[in-house]
Amino acid sequence: MKKLYVHPLPVRIWHWINASSVVSLILTxxxxxxxxxxxxMSLELAVSLHNWIGFLLLGNFFLWLSFYLFSGKIGTYxxxxxxxxxxxxxxxxxxxxxxxxxxxxxxPHHISPGNKFNPLQKVSYxxxxxxVLPAQIVTGVLLWDVERFSSTVTLLGGVRVVDTVxxxxxxxxxxxxxxxxxxxxxxxxxxxHIKAMFTGYEETxxxxxxxxxxxxxxxxxxxxxxxxxxxxxx
Amino acid sequence: MLxxxxxxxxxxxxxxxxxxxxxxxxxxxxxxCHSFESLSKELEDGGTLSLHVIGxxxxxxxxxxxxxxxxHRDIDLDTHSQATGRKPYAxxxxxxxxxxxxxxxCHEDKSHLYQGSIHSSLVESGNxxxxxxxxxxxxxxxxxxxxxxxxxxxxCKQCHENIFNAYLGSMHGQARSELGHIQAPIxxxxxxxxxxxxxxxxxxxxxACVGCHQNAALQHKEWLPxxxxxxxxxxxxxxxxxAARRKVDLMLYDGERQRPLSxxxxxxxxxxxxxxxxxxxxxxxxxxLWKLVRAINQEGTAAEVTLRGRMEVATGVxxxxxxxxDKAIRDCGSCHADGAEPFQEVTVSLVREDGTRARYDAExxxxxxxxxxxxxxxxxxxxxxxxxxxDVLLVLVVLGAASVPIVHLTMRKLLRKDRAKGDRK
Numbered sequence: 302m303k304k305l306y307v308h309p310l311p312v313r314i315w316h317w318i319n320a321s322s323v324v325s326l327i328l329t330x331x332x333x334x335x336x337x338x339x340x341x342m343s344l345e346l347a348v349s350l351h352n353w354i355g356f357l358l359l360g361n362f363f364l365w366l367s368f369y370l371f372s373g374k375i376g377t378y379x380x381x382x383x384x385x386x387x388x389x390x391x392x393x394x395x396x397x398x399x400x401x402x403x404x405x406x407x408x409p410h411h412i413s414p415g416n417k418f419n420p421l422q423k424v425s426y427x428x429x430x431x432x433v434l435p436a437q438i439v440t441g442v443l444l445w446d447v448e449r450f451s452s453t454v455t456l457l458g459g460v461r462v463v464d465t466v467x468x469x470x471x472x473x474x475x476x477x478x479x480x481x482x483x484x485x486x487x488x489x490x491x492x493x494h495i496k497a498m499f500t501g502y503e504e505t506x507x508x509x510x511x512x513x514x515x516x517x518x519x520x521x522x523x524x525x526x527x528x529x530x531x532x533x534x535x
Numbered sequence: 536m537l538x539x540x541x542x543x544x545x546x547x548x549x550x551x552x553x554x555x556x557x558x559x560x561x562x563x564x565x566x567x568c569h570s571f572e573s574l575s576k577e578l579e580d581g582g583t584l585s586l587h588v589i590g591x592x593x594x595x596x597x598x599x600x601x602x603x604x605x606x607h608r609d610i611d612l613d614t615h616s617q618a619t620g621r622k623p624y625a626x627x628x629x630x631x632x633x634x635x636x637x638x639x640x641c642h643e644d645k646s647h648l649y650q651g652s653i654h655s656s657l658v659e660s661g662n663x664x665x666x667x668x669x670x671x672x673x674x675x676x677x678x679x680x681x682x683x684x685x686x687x688x689x690x691c692k693q694c695h696e697n698i699f700n701a702y703l704g705s706m707h708g709q710a711r712s713e714l715g716h717i718q719a720p721i722x723x724x725x726x727x728x729x730x731x732x733x734x735x736x737x738x739x740x741x742x743a744c745v746g747c748h749q750n751a752a753l754q755h756k757e758w759l760p761x762x763x764x765x766x767x768x769x770x771x772x773x774x775x776x777x778a779a780r781r782k783v784d785l786m787l788y789d790g791e792r793q794r795p796l797s798x799x800x801x802x803x804x805x806x807x808x809x810x811x812x813x814x815x816x817x818x819x820x821x822x823x824l825w826k827l828v829r830a831i832n833q834e835g836t837a838a839e840v841t842l843r844g845r846m847e848v849a850t851g852v853x854x855x856x857x858x859x860x861d862k863a864i865r866d867c868g869s870c871h872a873d874g875a876e877p878f879q880e881v882t883v884s885l886v887r888e889d890g891t892r893a894r895y896d897a898e899x900x901x902x903x904x905x906x907x908x909x910x911x912x913x914x915x916x917x918x919x920x921x922x923x924x925x926d927v928l929l930v931l932v933v934l935g936a937a938s939v940p941i942v943h944l945t946m947r948k949l950l951r952k953d954r955a956k957g958d959r960k
Contacts, residue, residue, distance in 0.1 A: 336918045337872030344867040344918075348760045398943075402952040448763030458763075459841070459912025465922060472929045476936035483940035 302489075304502040307417045311368040315361055316498055322358040323474055330471050355441045362438060365430070377415065378430070380423040390420040399512060412503050429477075440467040442478055445461070557594045558602075565603045566590045573755045580626040585750035593675040606637045628663055635667035636676070639947065642668075648729035656889035664694065673811065683719055683728070686712055691722040692911065701855035705776075720747065733890045758865075768914065769846045770853045773877070774864040779853035784894065785824075785842040785911060786884045787831070796840055798885040798893050801831050808895050817898035819883060821904035827883075828910040844902075844914020846877050848872070871918035878902050878919050 308316075312395075318506040331345040332339055369375040381387035393409040400406075410419035418426060440463050443450045445459050457463050488494040489504060539736045558566070568574060569588040592600055595942045604610060624630040639646035649655050649668075657665030662824070671683070671690035686708075692699035702708045702722070710719035725734070725743040732739050737877045745751050755762040773781050787796035804827055808819070819827065824842075848854045870877055881901055882894040901907050901919040915922070 333871075333917055334921060335873070336868050339646070344871055345758070352760070369800075403946055445761075446763070447761055448767065455913070458909065460906060461912045461915040461922075464915050464917075465908060465925065467921075467929075468925050472925070472932050475929065476932040478782075479933075479936035480939055483943065 308501040437470040705857040776856040779848040782880035788843040821906040875919040
């Protein structure tokens with residue numbers, strides 16, 4: 302296995318602050334929305350926490366944006382510009398998750414420091430980071446102080462419209478978390494990608510074009526390698 | 536009748552000279568007849584108008600130096616006793632309205648304020664109970680301003696007795712009656728004396744509260760999230776009168792002209808609907824309300840008509856049951872929980888020409904329906920008026936998203952043999 306440094310420290314810091322913020326915002330958001338049904342904390346406390354964590358996420362977003370803009374690594378998020386080529390790559394990835402993975406087919410995407418996202422991740426993360434998350438931040442800030450931003454709120458159709466957009470994106474993130482966490486377990490071990498987000502190093506096969514090994518194949522590998530070593534020793 | 540009175544009342548003349556000290560001789564002359572309680576005049580509607588004046592009371596009034604004829608200028612002493620050439624009045628009301636115009640000549644500023652009041656609007660619309668000058672100040676007993684600002688002398692209670700009683704029990708009333716704080720507000724301090732406005736229109740009453748409680752905004756900001764929005768969308772009494780019944784009023788608002796929509800602008804749309812006062816079983820549901828707002832906006836007015844929501848107390852009595860600060864509602868859940876009481880009663884309102892509100896009942900679901908997203912876009916209370924369809928969507932999305940890993944993981948386990956074959960290849 303080869304170790305590749307694909308997650309620089311600022312990205313890892315951003316990721317875990319972002320992850321904990323999103324989870325906290327979802328939990329406090331649920332408390333805010335469902336007072337009476339859920340009473341883990343007071344509404345006052347939930348709103349206060351939600352506001353503070355929201356601003357933490359806002360600042361963290363700019364950490365992410367600054368890093369990718371000024372480090373020149375923003376290309377990580379850029380998908381293939383040729384639609385034909387992109388759709389072919391994306392379809393391969395869809396087929397892998399929808400069929401190939403069940404049959405032990407290799408992951409068509411080969412991770413590298415400059416190309417750590419597969420085609421589906423590039424598009425979805427770009428939409429999330431440049432559209433969905435900013436929309437959530439903007440609507441959140443507007444709802445934080447409706448009077449201060451009353452002209453903008455009115456322009457957007459009123460507080461109910463702004464809140465509905467905020468809640469729709471909250472619903473999206475609530476669903477996204479399940480998919481994101483599950484996909485993070487599809488490394489060569491269930492925890493490989495998660496560990497990598499702490500250490501910065503992703504483990505991958507030496508051979509270019511080789512599939513990311515699955516947990517089962519990793520367990521089987523010593524059985525294959527051992528006789529070879531043994532032969533050499535002889 | 537006048538002649539008979541003059542003869543029969545001769546012994547009383549001396550008494551009149553003793554009474555009403557301070558009045559001019561000419562005025563005492565008038566009292567020779569008008570001091571008799573039985574002196575009256577028949578009106579066109581068959582009623583009688585008492586012409587009795589209590590001399591002492593008039594002598595003590597602030598108007599005693601003006602004299603009788605300065606107000607009663609239509610009196611010609613030559614023809615007075617024959618009662619000829621004088622304008623006949625249809626009823627007492629008409630007489631009061633006519634005589635109150637005399638007040639305007641000296642009290643032009645107060646008259647101007649009164650002309651813009653809800654009382655004046657009601658008088659003009661034919662309301663027989665709405666007050667003119669003499670209804671509050673009396674006709675011959677006009678007193679100093681201070682005398683109208685006491686619990687015993689305030690004239691408002693003559694018509695608004697139940698509200699005044701609620702006020703007496705409020706912290707403002709108690710502060711005056713029990714603690715002796717004469718600076719505690721009484722009716723006119725909030726509602727004003729002459730330019731009394733409709734209580735439910737505009738920010739005047741809120742301004743009155745904030746006029747004394749100047750730190751209210753800052754104090755609310757210390758603990759209340761979105762304090763500014765709360766202060767705009769929730770009436771003070773909704774929290775500070777904890778015993779009050781609360782409701783939501785959706786006022787049709789003309790965004791172009793920046794004022795509430797008047798009834799005459801859109802009356803055809805409401806012609807078939809009974810107002811809340813009229814009762815009835817008809818109330819607007821979310822779709823009807825959406826269609827109504829859309830129809831009004833499609834009529835070609837440049838204005839975009841919207842509904843401005845505001846949490847209010849249900850009645851004037853409720854509004855005056857203000858409690859001491861430590862009793863005010865501070866539990867957010869009383870509004871922000873599902874099914875909260877204030878959102879169970881909803882009205883849609885317009886402003887009538889006389890300045891009062893015409894209110895039409897609406898279903899409580901107009902506050903939580905997805906259909907109301909646009910029509911009730913300006914009013915939303917976290918939790919309490921949340922859109923139910925979004926709850927369904929949340930459950931579906933979470934279940935759907937949670938099922939993806941479960942199904943995918945199950946497939947991987949089930950197809951492990953196939954995967955092993957694939958690996959060998």
